Amino acid sequence: MTWAVNSCFVTLAILCLWRVEVGEACSCSPAHPQQAFCSADVVIRAKVVGVQNVEVGNNIYGYPITQTKYDIKQIKMFKGPNQDFDAIYTPSSSATCGVTLETNGKEYLITGRLNDDGKIHVTLCQFGMPWEALSETQKKNLIQRYEMGCECKITRCTSLPCMISGPAECLWTDWVIEKTVDGEQAKHFACVKRSDDSCAWYRGAAPPKKDFLDIEDP
Template sequence: MSWTANSFFVTLAILFLWRVEEIAEACSCSPVHPQQAFCNSDVVIRAKVVGVQLVDVGNDIYGNPIQRIKYDIKQIKMFKGTTNVIDAIYTAPSSAVCGVTLENNGKEYLITGKLEADGTMHITLCDFIEPWEAMSATQKKSLTQRYEMGCDCKITRCTSIPCMISGPAECLWTDWVIEKTVNGGQAKDFACIKRSDDSCAWYRGAAQPKRDFLDIEDP
C-alpha cells in the first residue's frame, strides 16, 4: 500500500474518531438536584405514554428534514407550566443528540421539560425524567409544597472534597462525595428552602418547615 493510501486511511480514521467524539460530546449534562430541575423547567408533569411516532418538524438550513420522536401522552397532573393540557412531548430521535426513550407500557413518569413558543413541550436527556414509582414520598410531596419555595436558592453540587458554598443563599449538595450517587439522601429526602433572613438551608421531609433544617447553626 502506498504512502498516499496510508495517509488517506489515517486521515479517514482521524475524521471518524473526531466525529464519534463530537457525537459523544453532543449530549453532555451536569447532574442536577430534582428541586433544581423543577425550578429550571418550564413544565413539570406526571404522565404516561399512550403512543409514539417519528415525525418531521421542518427542515434544516440545507433543506434536510428535521425529525423528532413524538410521544403522545396522557397527562395525569401538572405541577408547573401552562393552563393547557399537554397531550404530546417531543424529543430528538437519538440519545447521541440528547433524545429521551420513554416506555409505552403504562409506566408513569415525572417529566420536566421546556415549552416552545408554539406551545409544544420538548425534553432532552438533560431534563429530570424519572419513573413515578421510583420517586420518594418526599420528592412527590415537594413537587407541590416544597421545591417552589426554594427556587431563589442555589444548589451547589460538591464533586470533590473540599467544597464549599460562596454565599448564604446556597445549599451544598454532597450526595456524590458521600454516597457516590446523585440520587442519594439529599436528592430523595431534602429540599433547599429560603428562610426569613433570605438565607437558604436544607429541609428534610414534606411537612411544613419548623426547625428541621440541616443547618449546624440551628439547635
C-alpha cells in the same frame, strides 16, 4: 432503552436519571431535582400511551429533521400553563440528548421546556423518572417545597473540600459522599429559604428538631 432510576451514567458531566446510552454529543451538568423543577417551564405527571417519529423541518443540507413524539395522558400539572398537554417531543437520538420512554402506559414525572410552538420539549439534560421510582418526599416536594426554594442556589460538591459562597446557598454533597447524584439529598431534601433569607436543606419527614440540615454539614 428506557428511563429508569437505577441506571445513572455520569459521562463528561452528563446526568441521566433514565436508563439510556449517552452519546458524546450530549453534554450537560448534573442537576438536583429541585434545580430541574425551578428551571423547567413545565413539570407534569403523565402516562405515555404512544410514540411516532415526526418531521419538524430540514437541516442546512435539505435533509429532514425528525423528532420523537410521545403521546401522553396528563395526570397532574405541578408547574406550567393551565392546560392539558397530549404530547411531548424529544430529539430522535440519544446522541442529541433524546430520551426513550416506555409506551405501555407507564407513568413518568416529566420536566421540560415550552417552546414558542406551544409544545413541550424534553431532553436527557432535564430531570425525569418513572413516577413509581420517586421517593415519597420528592412527590410531596413537587407540590410546594421545591418552588419555595427557587430563589436559593444549589451548589454541587464534586470533591473535598468544597464550600458555599453565601447564605442563600445549599451545598449538594451526594456525589462526594455516595458517589451518585441520586443520593439522600436528591431523594429526601429540598433547599428552602428561611425567615432570615438564608437557605438550608429541609427534610419534611424528619422530627421537628432535625427538619433543617445545617448548610455546613455534608
